[in-house]
Amino acid sequence: MAVVDDDEDVRRALGRLLRSMGYSVQLFASAEDFEAQLAAVDCAVVDVRLPGASGLELRDRLRSKAVPTPVVLISGDPDPTAADPVRAIDTPSISKPFDDFILMAAIADAMSVEPRVSDRA
Amino acid sequence: MHSEDRHPRAAAASGVGVWKWDLATGALYVDPILKEMLGYQDCEIGNHLDDWGRLVHPDDAAAVLELMRAHIAGESPLYEIERRMLHRDGSVRWFLARGSVRKDAQGRPLSITGTESDITDRKLGEEALRKAEEIHKRIVDSTSDCVKILDLEGRILHVNREGLNFFEVPDISALKNRPLAEFYEGALRVSAQEAIAAARNGGSGRFQGPARATSGITRWWDVVVTPITADGAVVQLLAVSRDITDRRRDEALRAAQLKMFEIIAADGSLSDALDHLVRVVELYTDGMLCSVLMLDEDGIHMRHGAAPSLPEDYVRAIDGLEISPHCGSCGTAMYLADRVVVTDIHTDPLWDDYREVAARAGLRACWSQPIFSPQRRVVGAFAMYYGEPRAPRDRELRLIESAAHMARLAIEQYRSHQALRRSEERNRAILRAIPDWMFLMTADGVYLDYHAKDAASLHVAPSSFLGKNVRDVLPAPVAETLARAVARATTAGEPEKIEYSLGSGDVQRFYEACVVGCDGDKVLSVVRDVTDRKRAELEAGAQRLELAHLSRVAVLGELTGTLAHELSQPLTAVLGNAQAARRLLDRLPIDEAEIKDALDDVIKNNRRAGAVIDRLRALLRKEDTPLQPVNLNDVAREVVELAHGELLSRHVTVTSALMPETLVVRGDRIQLQQVVLNLVLNACDAMTNTPVAQRQLVLATSAENGFVELLVSDRGVGIPKEELEHVFEPFVSTNKKGLGLGLTISRSIVYAHEGSIRAENNADGGATFRCFFPVADARVLRNRTGAGATNRRD
Numbered sequence: 065m066a067v068v069d070d071d072e073d074v075r076r077a078l079g080r081l082l083r084s085m086g087y088s089v090q091l092f093a094s095a096e097d098f099e100a101q102l103a104a105v106d107c108a109v110v111d112v113r114l115p116g117a118s119g120l121e122l123r124d125r126l127r128s129k130a131v132p133t134p135v136v137l138i139s140g141d142p143d144p145t146a147a148d149p150v151r152a153i154d155t156p157s158i159s160k161p162f163d164d165f166i167l168m169a170a171i172a173d174a175m176s177v178e179p180r181v182s183d184r185a
Numbered sequence: 186m187h188s189e190d191r192h193p194r195a196a197a198a199s200g201v202g203v204w205k206w207d208l209a210t211g212a213l214y215v216d217p218i219l220k221e222m223l224g225y226q227d228c229e230i231g232n233h234l235d236d237w238g239r240l241v242h243p244d245d246a247a248a249v250l251e252l253m254r255a256h257i258a259g260e261s262p263l264y265e266i267e268r269r270m271l272h273r274d275g276s277v278r279w280f281l282a283r284g285s286v287r288k289d290a291q292g293r294p295l296s297i298t299g300t301e302s303d304i305t306d307r308k309l310g311e312e313a314l315r316k317a318e319e320i321h322k323r324i325v326d327s328t329s330d331c332v333k334i335l336d337l338e339g340r341i342l343h344v345n346r347e348g349l350n351f352f353e354v355p356d357i358s359a360l361k362n363r364p365l366a367e368f369y370e371g372a373l374r375v376s377a378q379e380a381i382a383a384a385r386n387g388g389s390g391r392f393q394g395p396a397r398a399t400s401g402i403t404r405w406w407d408v409v410v411t412p413i414t415a416d417g418a419v420v421q422l423l424a425v426s427r428d429i430t431d432r433r434r435d436e437a438l439r440a441a442q443l444k445m446f447e448i449i450a451a452d453g454s455l456s457d458a459l460d461h462l463v464r465v466v467e468l469y470t471d472g473m474l475c476s477v478l479m480l481d482e483d484g485i486h487m488r489h490g491a492a493p494s495l496p497e498d499y500v501r502a503i504d505g506l507e508i509s510p511h512c513g514s515c516g517t518a519m520y521l522a523d524r525v526v527v528t529d530i531h532t533d534p535l536w537d538d539y540r541e542v543a544a545r546a547g548l549r550a551c552w553s554q555p556i557f558s559p560q561r562r563v564v565g566a567f568a569m570y571y572g573e574p575r576a577p578r579d580r581e582l583r584l585i586e587s588a589a590h591m592a593r594l595a596i597e598q599y600r601s602h603q604a605l606r607r608s609e610e611r612n613r614a615i616l617r618a619i620p621d622w623m624f625l626m627t628a629d630g631v632y633l634d635y636h637a638k639d640a641a642s643l644h645v646a647p648s649s650f651l652g653k654n655v656r657d658v659l660p661a662p663v664a665e666t667l668a669r670a671v672a673r674a675t676t677a678g679e680p681e682k683i684e685y686s687l688g689s690g691d692v693q694r695f696y697e698a699c700v701v702g703c704d705g706d707k708v709l710s711v712v713r714d715v716t717d718r719k720r721a722e723l724e725a726g727a728q729r730l731e732l733a734h735l736s737r738v739a740v741l742g743e744l745t746g747t748l749a750h751e752l753s754q755p756l757t758a759v760l761g762n763a764q765a766a767r768r769l770l771d772r773l774p775i776d777e778a779e780i781k782d783a784l785d786d787v788i789k790n791n792r793r794a795g796a797v798i799d800r801l802r803a804l805l806r807k808e809d810t811p812l813q814p815v816n817l818n819d820v821a822r823e824v825v826e827l828a829h830g831e832l833l834s835r836h837v838t839v840t841s842a843l844m845p846e847t848l849v850v851r852g853d854r855i856q857l858q859q860v861v862l863n864l865v866l867n868a869c870d871a872m873t874n875t876p877v878a879q880r881q882l883v884l885a886t887s888a889e890n891g892f893v894e895l896l897v898s899d900r901g902v903g904i905p906k907e908e909l910e911h912v913f914e915p916f917v918s919t920n921k922k923g924l925g926l927g928l929t930i931s932r933s934i935v936y937a938h939e940g941s942i943r944a945e946n947n948a949d950g951g952a953t954f955r956c957f958f959p960v961a962d963a964r965v966l967r968n969r970t971g972a973g974a975t976n977r978r979d
Contacts, residue, residue, distance in 0.1 A: 070833075071754045073790050077761030080783050084768035113750065113833045140750030140757075140830065160753035164764040 065171075068092045068122065069111040069138070074160070078109060078138075081164055095122035105133060107171050112139040112157075123155055134174035138162070202301045204284075206234065208257070208294050213237060219301050224273030242269035242277060249282075257286055257294050264297065267304060279308035331406075334413070335422040339365050339381035342421065351428070352398055365424055368396045377408070384410040384422045393429070403471050404430040431580065434469040438587060441465040445595040452606070455479075455599040459491030459592060466588050467494055470581070472571060474548075477556075477592050478503065478515045479565040487516055490565055490592075499546035502539070513539045514553035515566040522563050524585075526552045529574035550575040554589040556596065567592050624710040625703075628675045630655040630668050633707065642714075663687065667698065671708050674700040684715070695719040750830040751797045755790035762786040812938075814961055815857055817848040817893050821884050824861040828869075835869045836877040842885035848893045850958040852938045860934050863927040864897040864954050871901025871952060891960050892940075898953040903946045912944045931956075 065087040069075040072093070079089045090105065092098040095117035098108070108126065112119040119137055126133040137157035156170040202219025206212075213234050217227035223240060230236050241249055245268035256264035264284040269277045284299025325332045331348035333341050340362045344352070352360060366377040373394035380390025389411045397403045406426045413421040445458040463475040477490035489504040506512060508520040517535050518525040527533040528550050530543045536551075543551070550571040558564045567589040569581070577585070616623075616636055622643065625634040632650045637643050650658045655667050663685045670681040681700040686693055694716040703709045766783040769776055825832075825839055832839055850857075865882065872880045883898040904912055913932040928944075935942040940958040947953055 071758070073758040073786060073793065074754050074761070077758040077765065077783075077786060077790070080765040080779065080786075081761040081768075084765040084772070113830065115833060115838075138757075140753035160750075161756035161760045163760065164768070 065089045066092060066098060066105040066108040068095060068098050068108060068114065068119070070094060070113075070115055071111070074111070078167075081167070082109070085164070085168065095119070095125075098122065099125070107134045107136065107175055109136045109138060109167070109171070112137050134171075136167070136170045136174045200303045203298070204237075204301065205296060205298045207296045208286075209296070222301075222303055223270055223278070240271050242271060245269050253297070256284070257297070264299065267308065270301075278303060279305040329428070331426040331428070333365065333424040333426070335365055335381065335410075335424055337385050337419065337422065339378070339385075339422065341365060348426075351404070369394060380408065380410040381422060381424075384412045385419060387412055387414075387419055404428055405433050430469065434584070435587075437465050437469060438462075438591060442591055442594065445591070446598055449595065449599045449602050455596065456489075456491050458595045458599065460493045462588065462591055462595065463491050463493055466569075466584065470569075470584065472573075474570040475588065476500070476515075476568045476570070477565060478519070478568065479596075480508065480519050480563055484563075487512075487519065495548075495570070496546045499542055499548070502542045511535050511537065513543075514551040515568050518553035518555045518566045519563050522555050522557075524552070524554050524582075526577060528576045531574070547572050549573050552577050552581075552585055554585045556589045556593045558593070559597065564596055565592065622712045624712065626655070626671065626708050626710060628671065628706055628708060630664075630671055632658070660687070667700070667710070670698070670700040671710075674708050675702050675706075678702055686719075692716075750834075751827075752794055755793035755797070758790035759787050759794070762790070812851045812853060814849045815852050815854045817850055817857065817886055817895055817958065818843045820854060820857045820861055821886060821895065824858055824865055825884065827858070828862060828865050831866070831869065832882070835872070835880065837869050837872060837880040837882050839865075839882045839884060842883060844886050844888060846888065848886055848888055849961045850893055850938065850940075851961040852958065853934075856934045857938070860931045860956065861895065861897070863931045864956075867927060867954070868897050868899035868901065868952075871899050871903075873901075875901055888960060892957045893960055894955055894957050896953055896955045898947065898951060900947075900951040903950060903952050904944060906946075909944060909946070913942070 065082050067075055067078045067082065067089060069078065070093050075091045075093065079091050082089045090101070092101070094114055095110075099122070108122075110119040110122055114122070117125075119139075123135040123137065126135055135155055137155055138160055139157060140160045156173040158166055158170050200222070202222055203216040204219060205214040207214075211234065213232045215230065215232060215237060220227055220230050230240075238246070245266075249266060249268055252261070252264055252266050255261050262285075264282070264286075266282050267279060268282065270280050272278050281302045281304045282299055283302075284297050286294045286297045288294050326346040328345070329347055331351055332345040333348055334343040336342055341357075341360050341364075342362075344357055344360055349356065349360075354360060365381065366374050369377045369392075373392065376392035376394070380392050383390035389409060391407070391409050393405070393407045395403045395405050405428070407429045408424060408426045410422055410424045412419040413423050441462050444461050448458040448461065449455070459477045463477060466475050467473060474492075474494045476492035476495050479488040479490040480486075481488050485507050487503060487506050487508060489500055492500045503513075503515070506516055508516040510517060510520055511534065512520065513536055514525045514527045525535065527535055530536045530540060530549050530551060536543060543549075548570045550573065551568055553566045553568040555563050556565040556567060567585060569577075569585055569588075617638060619638070622638075623636040624632055626632055631654050632652065635643075635647060635651070640647065655671075656664045658664070659667065666683050666685055670683045673679075674681045682697065683700070684695065684697050686695045688694075694714060695718075696712050697715045698710050698712045700708055700710045762783040766780045766787070769780050769783065821841065821843055825841060861884075865884070868882050872882070879900050881900050883896070885896050885898070887894045913928050932942050935956050935958070938958050940956055942954065942956045944952060944954050
């Protein structure tokens with residue numbers, strides 16, 4: 065499991081939460097960091113608003129790979145998909161702050177949806 | 186010895202010599218004493234008529250012979266002659282010769298016997314006297330005074346030539362034996378009689394007054410009567426009359442000049458002044474009437490000036506005529522710019538058109554002298570009229586010239602007075618129109634005079650400050666400020682502006698004073714009540730605060746999304762950590778360290794959320810806060826934090842280049858934040874269409890020359906050249922989202938912090954906004970100076 069968020073507090077809290085759920089977690093401050101590590105993860109929890117490449121761009125790049133990585137978008141904005149309504153339509157996205165079960169549901173959704181996206185692609 | 190020889194010595198001693206001429210024989214006997222009187226010995230001159238005849242002065246010889254012949258012929262009873270003889274030493278001696286003829290019974294002359302007396306001393310004395318009298322006579326005749334010799338009763342015996350001239354008589358006969366006092370009238374006659382009596386008693390008398398000559402001309406005389414004495418007795422009286430007419434007239438004219446100036450200075454009319462002149466000239470010249478005509482501004486028409494003694498009909502007829510080469514005396518004089526003398530109006534062609542009107546007025550002679558301006562332009566004419574044909578004499582020509590000159594001075598005086606009065610009226614009108622007060626002060630600050638449109642507006646009685654020093658009138662701080670301005674104004678010569686406020690009752694009023702040097706050693710303080718303006722400024726300040734608040738609210742509106750993001754971050758962290766902790770408690774073994782870390786992060790992020798809310802609350806706050814020391818670097822950092830989300834969402838990268846030193850200015854932290862936030866958001870707006878990779882924003886601070894500078898630089902579209910000057914004006918915004926007031930508010934806040942703000946385009950694209958604030962903490966400056974004043978940025 066990966067968490068990509070430039071806010072250190074949020075990053076650490078989400079990491080701690082996912083670990084408490086039983087995931088092993090890697091934390092990244094930006095899309096570039098994440099891609100540089102070539103991390104093999106089952107799912108990435110990605111903040112939409114990132115310095116450098118945005119969360120949506122990272123999602124697109126991950127989705128376009130041979131083995132797409134499921135992505136959960138998180139955002140501080142009320143409507144995280146507002147900036148990109150069409151392309152984000154299949155990506156589960158949740159607004160901060162969120163309950164642990166919302167996150168779990170979103171992760172599950174992402175991991176179940178992604179193959180469909182792959183098929184479609 | 187002849188009987189004639191009996192007393193030769195006695196004859197010589199008495200200065201008498203004897204001679205005898207025998208007509209029958211021709212023998213001549215000459216007394217040796219007589220020969221001695223002529224410097225000869227007896228034997229040196231023969232007793233012949235020829236020898237003797239040679240000693241007679243050649244000029245007298247013919248007379249001697251004639252008298253002798255006449256006497257011998259019986260035509261005179263005595264041969265008697267005073268004649269000159271030639272002395273041996275070459276000198277001429279005077280002798281009185283007396284002789285008589287002796288005849289026989291038939292009446293034939295036998296001989297002549299005579300005596301010669303040396304009368305040289307007497308004759309020389311007489312000659313000297315005659316010459317002295319000649320000189321006296323010449324002196325008396327040549328004096329311009331009228332000299333009269335009177336008998337003891339005061340009757341005229343002799344008058345010198347000047348006197349005859351004045352009386353206009355060819356010789357003394359018409360005056361002889363007339364009492365001097367008769368020429369004076371009334372009280373003056375008594376004075377004359379008293380003066381004569383005083384001289385008769387050995388003293389002297391004096392009197393002054395007018396006397397009318399036989400020609401009818403009155404002149405003024407200063408008469409001194411003194412006694413002429415002989416052997417201690419008063420035998421005759423000498424009366425010396427000095428003509429003081431001209432002197433008196435000149436004095437009267439001088440007085441008239443002053444009087445005219447007085448009339449003009451008292452705002453009298455020019456006519457009143459000229460009337461006075463005319464009356465004075467008339468008073469001192471018998472039978473003469475005067476007038477002053479003015480030439481209209483158009484240079485064509487004559488206007489009535491002054492003619493107090495001329496008939497009104499005549500004055501009316503002349504008024505308004507056009508000047509020409511044949512327009513009476515004055516019209517012609519003004520036309521020719523030269524004096525015109527008409528001795529007889531009846532015959533002079535110049536008066537063809539006006540002869541009748543002149544005749545009706547009883548005018549026969551008219552002389553006119555043009556009056557010139559200093560620029561030699563004709564402005565009028567002074568005229569003298571007589572009731573009979575008359576040509577001017579020298580003194581009358583001099584008088585008309587003087588009168589014209591005096592009229593000119595009066596006209597000039599009147600015109601300059603009018604000009605001055607008009608300018609004073611203008612000044613008064615200006616003073617009435619302006620609301621300012623003016624105070625005239627000495628360089629030491631003593632109030633000398635004041636002007637106030639409305640004395641009541643001064644709030645104090647003039648007597649409470651006039652003559653007093655500002656230090657005794659105004660409160661000490663105000664007086665000091667004013668005194669310093671006065672000192673600077675007098676030394677520098679430049680106007681000094683100051684502002685101060687004074688309490689008046691319960692009301693505080695604000696004043697603006699401009700202090701300028703004047704009159705060399707004085708100053709003029711022009712004071713304006715600017716209370717209303719000040720209040721308006723304060724109200725504007727209040728409005729500015731209100732507007733700033735609205736603007737902050739508007740900014741908040743713009744930042745709503747960002748602020749939600751700002752709050753969502755710590756809340757996410759809080760919730761995440763709390764739920765993680767809750768789950769960790771369910772897992773065994775309990776990882777206490779991890780739970781503790783989670784709870785610490787909960788606390789930390791809760792505070793973080795609280796700080797966001799604090800900032801929000803501060804931005805929404807409305808009231809004005811007192812100025813406090815604020816570190817501008819903190820302000821910049823806070824703004825970057827506040828705008829972090831916004832900057833991220835707009836893909837703007839911020840480079841902060843803040844000076845490491847604490848940059849303290851005095852101000853309102855929230856307002857300063859607003860300025861920086863506005864500039865940052867403005868920069869972001871400008872970069873909307875800039876490629877993401879180039880969306881660079883520089884936020885820098887520095888300090889120099891007592892000012893702190895904060896700059897916000899972007900890589901955006903820049904500011905159109907024509908808008909650079911107006912960029913801070915309201916509603917000049919290319920940003921459609923905002924109110925268009927962001928920069929306006931920013932500027933007013935900067936001004937309220939005694940700072941300045943300016944915008945410029947960067948050479949390599951984008952714009953830079955620079956704010957300057959005075960340093961509140963001088964230590965920053967000192968530190969910078971000590972470090973070599975480099976402008977290093979870390």
